[in-house]
Amino acid sequence: MKLILLDRDGVINRDSPDYIKSPEEWIPLPGSLEAIARLSRAGWRVVVVTNQSGLARGLFDAATLDAIHARMTDAVEAAGGSLQGIYHCPHGPDDGCDCRKPRPGLFHQVARDLNIDLAGVPAVGDSPRDIEAATVAGCSPLLVKTGNGARALAEGRIPQGIPVYEDLAELVQALLRQCPPSQGGPPERSH
Structure with a gap:
């Protein structure tokens, strides 16, 4: 199985310091939906793994998060792609949970649910906590400069x-150029 794990805010859609609190605030980044569609057509299973502390902070409720994810799923499907799952941590930074990145709990949940070893699975993020969680979980972390990525890179974090991508x-x-349909490793590129 070819699997890739994607952070949500800053990777698939625009991030906001005020959080994405409604479906209307969920705005895809240029090219992201088409990229997911390309992965889907090439036989990759795409799973979203995202911290959503806005729930714990009372900025939105579970029904609103479901509506945001429905909008994302519909947009991905309209572009010709599909998401195999969306995993989120609803906790705040001081809750001490295992699922909030940089801890690897969400990644372990994906591994259990899909009955797969995450060793070498590409995991895409835009922040140091995404990279740390992916590393601890045994994935191959990849950074995009969108969202917080360029700033984190410039600050040496x-x-x-x-590997870093625009x-x-x-x-x-x-990834698709370097991983033919019979393979599934991460692309080679570093900053």
Whole structure:
């Protein structure tokens, strides 16, 4: 099985320091929906793994998050792609849970649900916590410069050797070029 894990805010859609609190605030980044569609057509299973502390902060409720994810799923499907799952951590940063990135709990949940070893599975993020969680879970972390990625990179908060891409579209292009249908490893590129 070819599997890729994607962070949501800053990778698939625009991020906001005020959080994405409604379906109307969920705005896809240029090329991201088409990139997911390309992965789907190439036989990849795409799973979203996202911190959503706005729930714990009372900024939106579970029904609103479901509506945001329905909008994302509909947009991906309209572009010709599909999502195999959306995993979210509803906790705040001080709740001490295992599922909030940089902890790897959400990744472990995906592994259990799909009955798969995550060793080498590409995991795409835009922040140091995404990279740390992916690394701890045994995935191959990949950074995009969208969202918080460019700033984190400029501030030296991304470990050396992590492959870096302008955006999800560039990453997927490299991934599909370097991983023929019979293979599933991460693309090789570093900053």
